[in-house]
Amino acid sequence: MKAVVCKALGPPEGLSVEEVPSPRPGPAQVRVAVAAAGVNFPDTLVIQGKYQLKPALPFTPGAEFAGVVQEVGSEVRHLAPGDPVVGFAGWGAFAEEAVAEGTHVLRLPPGLDPVVAACFAMAYGTSWHALQDRAHLQPGETLLVLGAAGGVGLAAVELGKQLGARVIAAASSAEKLAVCRRQGADELVDYGQAGWRDAVKALVGQRGVDVVYDAVGGAWAEPALRLMAWNGRYLVVGFAGGEIPRVPLNLPLLKGYSIVGVYWGEMAARQPREHQANMAALFGRLARGELRPLISARYPLARAGEALRAILDRKVTGKVALLVK
Ligand SMILES: NC(=O)c1ccc[n+]([C@@H]2O[C@H](COP(=O)([O-])OP(=O)(O)OC[C@H]3O[C@@H](n4cnc5c(N)ncnc54)[C@H](OP(=O)(O)O)[C@@H]3O)[C@@H](O)[C@H]2O)c1
Structure with missing residues (x-):
């Protein structure tokens, strides 16, 4: 072969x-x-x-x-x-x-x-596990997705909308953001532009972002860590930007938020029943035409x-x- x-x-x-x-x-x-x-x-x-x-x-x-x-x-x-x-x-x-x-x-x-x-499976399995199992994303919460036009990011945009969140998609070009819009994003932020953190702030106000889905890490992480809401959840999904960020630990202390690791492959190995239930639910939605x-x-x-x-x-x-x- x-x-x-x-x-x-x-x-x-x-x-x-x-x-x-x-x-x-x-x-x-x-x-x-x-x-x-x-x-x-x-x-x-x-x-x-x-x-x-x-x-x-x-x-x-x-x-x-x-x-x-x-x-x-x-x-x-x-x-x-x-x-x-x-x-x-x-x-x-x-x-x-x-x-x-x-x-x-x-x-x-x-x-x-x-x-x-x-x-x-990998894109939707990871994002479902992240938003449902790890962040317990609630209807009405804000979700900021970094790397939103990529594989796991675009799945997070679509699933975040289905879970009732207000989804802010962050990506590096107008073309990529247009893709996020078609997948259901409510708000778009070009994080290739200086001052992108202020653009998110203008959208969420003093409250901040309830859940950040970070698939890029690098220089994007710290501004996002400074945007968190009280009781927020910062999902560490990946480092596509190349660098693993170092976190000033005073930030989660001051805002009472959690930094939550996400490792879909390991979850599948350690919690096979939960993994199989997630996969059955996701493939069911796909087969019914509820996911695109x-x-x-x-x-x-x-x-x-x-x-x-x-x-x-x-x-x-x-x-x-x-x-x-
Ligand atoms: N934790 C888990 O269980 C799990 C599972 C699957 C994947 N991951 C991780 O999640 C991340 C995204 O995976 P993916 O398959 O969705 O990748 P992808 O489709 O390539 O998306 C990654 C996004 O990151 C952004 N990016 C920023 N800097 C980049 C760089 N230097 N090189 C490449 N992309 C860059 C790109 O968007 P812009 O151009 O708009 O910035 C791109 O759309 C990876 O780090 C991967 O290892 C984690």
């Missing part, structure tokens, strides 16, 4: 596409013929050795996929060969066949486009490196898909 291979840690240009043996599933695992894979920012970190998961070289990147079950391990009861599925593997999905834990693979609801399904994930670019498997480069160069809105079959 064909697979994208990372032989040395480094930029996407170092990846190759090669003929490799099919992966073998363990007793609790499933082997899937991949139809499409979702491309995510963490994939760009894994190939550079900058992510918390560090697979041994050589490896195939790619965290999430949709496809058809080929083989199930002896302990897997809920799936059989021929089932259309969606799954999460951590790595290995940028290939014609992938192996994942059975607990991380679920049957694709009828009628769902596998390309959409392949790009859905944006896939802005599609690449063939052979051009996986270009897809990853587009993410690193901030050229993407919403999600990027790899088409495998």
